Amino acid sequence: MARFRNKKRKDFVKPVVKKQQPSVDHITGDKIPKSFVFSRGKMPGSLRQLQMDLRKLMLPYTALKLKEKKRNNLKDYLNVAGPMGVTHFLILSKTETAPYLRVARTPQGPTLTFKVHEYSLAVDIAQSQLRPRCPQDLFKNAPLIVLSGFGTGEQHLKLTTIMFQNIFPAIDINTVKLSSCQRIVLLNYNKETKLIDFRHYSIRLQPVGVSRRIRKFVQNHQVPDLRRLQDVSDFVTKAGYGSESEMDDEAATVSLPSDLGRVNRASTKSAVKLQEIGPRMTLQLIKIEEGLCSGGVIFSEYGNGDEKSKQDAREENNEEEEEEEMEET
Structure with a gap:
């Protein structure tokens, strides 16, 4: 008599296919810039957190979970950048005197080197606010970029403007969706101090003349508690909430061409409000190189005889040379 073999049934598991990000904008036809944010050398914990904040700022076209190893050098990142379509590097480093941020165009440069005078992490900015705002879909779209004070006609400022743009x-202002404009990066150049204020904000629209209580009710679809009220009008005009309606300043309001959410309707006025989400930095442009972290120097702030800046540059170059020698050995 034939024997029947009991075979274990194996459930078919569909392979998980990751959705790849587009490399070309389907509207403008331009190549979408992508970035790597990483560090060189030893970094304190606060700068490591700043690196993660910058990665989050550059979403969605960046490697949020980019793995770094001590033996990785610049060539390793460059070899990976080509197949992945990465166009820019943001590199953090630290010397004994100050941290530095380099913004480079791959694969042939140029490279802009900034000295970081001051910085604040995103968590610090959130803790300083009464109502921090960071919704889940805030980083699904790239931020807008606004440059202020760079139109002086100087060559190094023109290069800085082109790099950050x-x-x-x-974006195409004729086809862009308002729902995708949720963040903004602002760079303000001070001619007197030669410092750049780097800020990161979230954008929100609120209908003019509507109290916060009514706005939350419409957005959340929650049934209000009316047990202690005599009339529904008391809910609308309750003391402490009517004063929270948005300002009616004409300079701070816009008329929407289309509906945006449940409370901001087309052809109605809405107040534009910016709320800082971080990180925050104060930068100084000290050097522009032709190549990728190498090559001829197009601009140098060291030419003004600032001995302290020269010393910082020498320390940074010495540390990089020591790192390269250790990597080779």
Whole structure:
């Protein structure tokens, strides 16, 4: 008599296919810039957190979970950048005197080197606010870029403007969706101090003349507690909430061409409000190189006889040379 073999049934598991990000904008036809944010050398914990904040800022076209190893050098990142379509590097480093941020265009440069005078992490900014705001879908779209004070006609400022404009995807004002404009990166150049204020904000629209209590009710679809009220009008005009309606300043309001959410309707006025989400930095442009972290120097702040800046540059170059020698050995 034949024997029947009991075979274990194996459930078919469909392979997980990761959705790849587009490399070309389907509207403008331009190549979408992508970035790597990493560090060189030993970094304290606060700068490591700043690195993660910058990665989050550059979403969605960046490697949020980019793995770094001590033996990785610049060539390793460059070899991976080509097949992945990465166009820019943001490199953090630290010397004995100050941290530095380099913004480079791959694969042939140029490279802009900034000295970080001051910085604040995103968590610090959130803790300083009464109502921090960071919704889940805030980082699904790239931020807008706004540059202020760079139109002085100087060559190094023109290069800085071009670099930061190209590091984020371009937008078409005729076809862009308002729902995708949720963040903004602001760079303000001070001519007197030669410092750049780097800020990162979230954008939100609120209908003018509507109290916060009514706005939350419409957005959340929650049934209000009316047990202690005599009339529904008491819910609308309750003391402490009517004063929270948005300002009616004409300079701070816009008329929407289309509906945006449940409370901001087309052809109605809405107040534009910016809320800082971080990180925050104060930068100084000290050097522009032709190549990728190498090559001829197009601009140098060291030419003004600032001995302290020269010393910082020598320390940074010495540390990089020591790292390269250790990597080779």
